[in-house]
Structure formats: C-alpha cells, structure tokens
Amino acid sequence: MLRHTSLFLGYELRFLLRNPVWPLFGIIQPVMYLLFFAPLLGSTTQSGSMPEVLAMFTPGSMMMIALFGSLFGGFGLINETRNGVLERLAVSPAWPPAIILGRAAKDMLVLVVQAILVMGIAMIMGLRITLPAFLLMLGLMALTGLFAATLSYGLALALRDENGMSQLVQFFAMPLTLIAGLFLPVSLGPDWLQTLARFNPLYYGVEAGRALFRDDLGDSTIPVAFGLLAVLSLITITWSMRSLRKMAG
Amino acid sequence: MIIEAHDLRKTFTAKRGRGKTEQVEAVRGIDLAVEKGEIFAALGPNGAGKTTTVRMLATFIAPTSGTARVAGYDVVKEAAKVRENIGYVSQAGGVDENSPGLESLMLAARISGMSKKQARARADELLEAFSLTEIANRPAKTLSGGQKRRFALAIGLVTAPPLVFLDEPTTGLDPQNRANLWDEVRALRDQGTSVLLTTHYLDEADALCDRLIIVDHGQIVAQGTPNELKKEVAGDVVTLRLKGVDEARELLAAQPYIKEVRAEDDLLRAYLDDGEHGLPRLLRALEERSLTLDSISLDRATLDDVFLRHTGRSLRDAA
Numbered sequence: 001m002l003r004h005t006s007l008f009l010g011y012e013l014r015f016l017l018r019n020p021v022w023p024l025f026g027i028i029q030p031v032m033y034l035l036f037f038a039p040l041l042g043s044t045t046q047s048g049s050m051p052e053v054l055a056m057f058t059p060g061s062m063m064m065i066a067l068f069g070s071l072f073g074g075f076g077l078i079n080e081t082r083n084g085v086l087e088r089l090a091v092s093p094a095w096p097p098a099i100i101l102g103r104a105a106k107d108m109l110v111l112v113v114q115a116i117l118v119m120g121i122a123m124i125m126g127l128r129i130t131l132p133a134f135l136l137m138l139g140l141m142a143l144t145g146l147f148a149a150t151l152s153y154g155l156a157l158a159l160r161d162e163n164g165m166s167q168l169v170q171f172f173a174m175p176l177t178l179i180a181g182l183f184l185p186v187s188l189g190p191d192w193l194q195t196l197a198r199f200n201p202l203y204y205g206v207e208a209g210r211a212l213f214r215d216d217l218g219d220s221t222i223p224v225a226f227g228l229l230a231v232l233s234l235i236t237i238t239w240s241m242r243s244l245r246k247m248a249g
Numbered sequence: 250m251i252i253e254a255h256d257l258r259k260t261f262t263a264k265r266g267r268g269k270t271e272q273v274e275a276v277r278g279i280d281l282a283v284e285k286g287e288i289f290a291a292l293g294p295n296g297a298g299k300t301t302t303v304r305m306l307a308t309f310i311a312p313t314s315g316t317a318r319v320a321g322y323d324v325v326k327e328a329a330k331v332r333e334n335i336g337y338v339s340q341a342g343g344v345d346e347n348s349p350g351l352e353s354l355m356l357a358a359r360i361s362g363m364s365k366k367q368a369r370a371r372a373d374e375l376l377e378a379f380s381l382t383e384i385a386n387r388p389a390k391t392l393s394g395g396q397k398r399r400f401a402l403a404i405g406l407v408t409a410p411p412l413v414f415l416d417e418p419t420t421g422l423d424p425q426n427r428a429n430l431w432d433e434v435r436a437l438r439d440q441g442t443s444v445l446l447t448t449h450y451l452d453e454a455d456a457l458c459d460r461l462i463i464v465d466h467g468q469i470v471a472q473g474t475p476n477e478l479k480k481e482v483a484g485d486v487v488t489l490r491l492k493g494v495d496e497a498r499e500l501l502a503a504q505p506y507i508k509e510v511r512a513e514d515d516l517l518r519a520y521l522d523d524g525e526h527g528l529p530r531l532l533r534a535l536e537e538r539s540l541t542l543d544s545i546s547l548d549r550a551t552l553d554d555v556f557l558r559h560t561g562r563s564l565r566d567a568a
C-alpha cells in the first residue's frame with residue numbers, strides 16, 4: 001500500500017522532472033505580492049518595520065499557493081477519466097487510495113519546495129523566523145496542500161467536467177480567500193467578519209502561520225489548524241475514493 | 250472455464266435534466282462460458298451492451314444482478330483476485346498522453362509486484378514484441394493511433410495474464426494496423442492466453458474468434474462458432490435489386506431450393522445452401538415471370554446475415 005503510493009508518486013515526480021518549469025511559475029505570484037504589495041502594509045502593524053510586515057504577510061501569500069496551486073490539480077484528472085487511464089488503473093492490482101494519494105503526495109512535495117523558496121526570498125527581504133517555526137510552516141503547507149489537492153481530485157472525479165469544475169473552484173476560492181484574511185488579518189475588521197472567518201478552515205491556516213512567524217509556538221490556532229486540516233483531508237480523501245469507485249456508475 | 254457468467258444484468262440511472270432520471274437497462278441477462286485458450290468475441294452494434302458486459306467481467310463496475318466468475322474468482326466478492334489474473338485494454342486505450350509509453354509500462358509492471366529489474370526486462374520483451382523499442386521514450390501524445398494501440402496492448406499484457414479483455418481493439422485503426430493487431434491477438438492464443446474481445450466489425454469476429462456471441466439490446470441473440478452460425482442461415486446468399494419486390498419475394502419463397510427470403514426496401518436476399526447450382530434456377534424462375542433485375546450478386550453468407558436473421562435488421566444499419 002505504501003509501495004503503491006510511492007510508485008505513483010515516483011511516476012508523477014518523473015513527469016514533473018521532465019517539465020520542471022511549471023511549478024516555478026506557481027511562486028511568481030506570491031513573490032510579486034511580497035515585493036510590491038507588502039511594502040504598502042507598513043501602517044497595518046505596530047512598528048511598521050519590514051520584518052514585522054513580512055511576518056504578518058508572508059503566511060497569507062504562502063497559503064495562497066497552497067490553496068490555488070492544489071485546487072487546480074484536479075483538471076488533469078478529468079482528462080484521465082476519459083482517456084481510459086483511470087479505468088485501467090481501477091481494474092489493476094493497484095491499491096485504490098494510492099492512485100489519489102500518490103498524486104497528492106507529489107502536490108505536497110511541490111508545495112514544500114515552493115514554500116522553501118518563498119520563505120527564502122522573504123528572509124532575504126528581512127524576515128526572521130526560528131528553525132522550528134520554519135519546519136512547522138512546511139508541515140502546515142503540506143497539510144493544506146493535501147486538503148486542497150484531494151478536494152480538487154474529489155471534485156474532478158465527481159463532476160468530470162472542466163467547465164463546471166473551473167466555475168466551482170472560482171466560486172469557492174474567492175470568498176475563502178477574502179474571509180480568511182489572507183492579505184490582512186481579519187482582526188483589523190468588524191466583529192461579523194471575524195465571526196464569519198471562524199467557519200473558514202483557511203483562516204486557521206493563515207493565523208497559525210502568523211503565530212509561527214511571530215515565534216508564538218504556544219498559540220492555540222496552531223494545533224487547531226493542524227487538526228482541522230487533517231480531519232478535512234481525511235474527509236476529502238474518502239470522498240474522492242468513493243467518486244473513483246462510482247466513476248462508471 | 251476461464252469466464253462463467255450467469256444472467257448478468259446492469260441497469261444505469263441516467264440523468265435526463267431537471268432532476269429527472271431514467272432507468273437504462275444496458276445489459277439484460279447475459280450468460281457466458283469461455284474456455285481457456287479461446288479467442289471469444291462479443292459482436293454487436295454500438296450500444297448493444299458489449300462494453301458494459303466487459304466492464305462487469307473486468308470488475309470495473311458491479312453487476313446489478315447475476316453472477317460471474319473470472320479465472321475462477323467471483324467478480325464482486327473476489328475482485329482483487331480477478332484483477333491479478335486479467336489484462337484489460339479499454340476502448341479509450343488508457344495510455345497516459347503526457348508520459349512516454351515506457352513509463353506507463355513500467356508503472357503497470359511494478360504495481361503488479363515486479364521489482365525494477367523484472368519490470369524493465371518484461372517491458373523490453375514487450376517493446377520488442379510490438380516493435381515499440383524505438384519510440385519507447387517519446388511522449389505518448391506524439392505517437393500515431395496504431396502505435397498508441399500497441400502500447401495499450403503491451404500495458405494490458407505486462408503481467409502475462411491468463412485472460413485479456415480487448416474492448417473494440419481495432420476501432421479507428423487503418424487496415425494495415427488492423428491486420429497487424431489481428432496477428433498479435435492470434436499470437437496470444439498460440440501462447441495459451443484467453444482473449445475476450447468486443448467488436449462491431451463482422452469481418453473481425455469472423456476472422457479472429459473461435460467462438461462468439463452476437464449481442465443486441467443487452468441480450469445474446471445467437472452464439473456458436475462463426476461457421477456454425479453462418480450454416481444456421483444457409484451457405485450462400487443471393488442479393489437482388491429489382492422492381493416488383495413483393496411479387497419476386499413470393500415467387501422465390503415458393504422455390505424448394507431456397508431456404509429463406511428477406512426483403513429490405515428494394516433489396517431481396519435469398520438464402521440457399523448451394524449458390525452455384527441454385528442461381529441459374531433462380532434466374533429462370535424470375536425470367537418466366539418477366540421480372541427484370543437491376544443487379545444481382547452471389548456471396549457466402551456472413552455474420553451480418555446471422556444478425557439480420559435474429560434481429561430483423563442489418564448490423565450496418567443497427568448502430
């Protein structure tokens with residue numbers, strides 16, 4: 001079972017290594033936000049210093065790639081429902097969850113590499129974080145990626161329609177991003193927005209990231225974020241497995 | 250017996266918009282008995298339920314009712330065991346477009362439990378057998394239809410399974426590639442591999458299979474060897490095009506040497522066992538009544554005549 005997952009992961013990674021350029025495009029957006037948007041945020045933090053601004057802003061820009069990069073992963077899978085690849089794998093001796101988990105593991109690895117690059121650039125710009133915070137942030141990215149990727153695969157297998165899928169991803173991604181306080185903490189906003197944010201799993205991810213970057217490792221949002229994303233991932237994996245089984249009706 | 254199926258049925262719930270659904274009976278009671286080492290065909294028009302039947306036997310979908318054992322294992326209760334013993338080449342092929350064919354081949358081999366070394370050796374063997382060595386490392390999307398088909402077949406055979414399902418294996422191939430694929434399927438039989446293939450080509454079923462079923466509307470309408478089935482109709486068929494079809498039909502039906510007459514628009518088909526001797530008598534009979542012909546041909550009966558006899562329509566029109 002682990003063997004099958006790693007076989008699928010290896011297959012996906014070899015594909016990635018043949019086309020290594022695309023994931024690099026993924027980090028252009030957060031880096032541009034860091035370069036051109038973060039400097040505008042001086043007035044939103046107490047001291048207004050660049051390290052403090054970056055500690056507030058970098059986690060949000062990272063969550064953005066964790067969410068958007070992975071949510072679009074399912075598009076490739078829609079094609080595979082039609083070209084017979086999934087049909088063939090479904091009747092092969094492969095352990096069925098490995099078909100999904102192998103891909104999700106690739107998405108997580110890509111995110112971790114992207115996260116290292118983004119944090120590296122933020123550090124060059126003046127961000128200062130501790131090693132435990134750095135490592136925990138990588139874990140948080142990977143887990144957010146697992147959730148978003150398996151959600152995307154589940155959607156792809158359930159809808160099997162590119163148009164419907166892109167509409168749905170857009171429909172959910174926008175409010176999720178805004179209500180999480182991805183760019184600016186929701187604590188700056190009115191009470192109703194803060195209450196609304198508590199129903200958004202992404203909010204906990206961003207807040208946990210900010211706590212990590214403040215070096216506030218005891219903050220309650222950290223275990224909440226990890227626990228919540230783990231439970232949600234389990235649900236989306238189960239759901240995508242069900243959709244895979246029901247692919248042919 | 251490599252495949253044994255009893256009263257297999259599959260009913261799909263199809264969406265018809267605005268929340269309405271409709272029950273579609275794709276397969277309506279199919280019994281099958283395929284011997285080890287046989288090439289067995291399911292012939293029928295598109296939508297006859299061939300693919301659904303194969304998908305049930307290959308454990309891709311579960312039957313609504315009925316039972317089937319494949320390679321000695323129940324397709325529902327022992328699906329994992331069935332999967333270890335079959336190769337499955339779907340209509341779509343299942344070759345990943347974005348990766349080289351060799352990658353798909355290696356992955357399939359490793360999933361079945363082979364080590365990297367074993368997988369590589371088996372892959373090389375198959376690449377050689379299907380003349381794919383040269384193009385093994387090219388992304389599949391750059392290959393021709395025939396090359397992709399051969400990769401699909403190679404992937405299906407990577408575990409050297411005792412049974413292979415080929416769903417419409419030659420659809421979309423040019424005559425040359427089709428003939429090559431037939432040779433490859435025959436080579437499988439020589440190695441002792443059992444094959445269940447579906448097709449809507451008469452000549453394919455006729456040329457390739459040991460036994461076949463003819464399927465229409467989810468049911469078997471005839472089964473046997475190609476020769477048995479054709480004999481059931483008659484040895485030869487005379488196809489006539491003429492004015493006064495009704496009169497000619499009555500006339501020919503009354504002839505003792507003609508077994509059966511079928512009319513189709515302005516076409517008449519007369520079935521007879523000995524065409525060479527029957528044809529002159531038939532022509533004389535028509536002449537006596539002054540019925541003039543537009544065209545006439547004498548052919549050996551084909552599986553299409555079998556299909557026509559059992560369903561009342563020609564396979565060419567049935568799709």
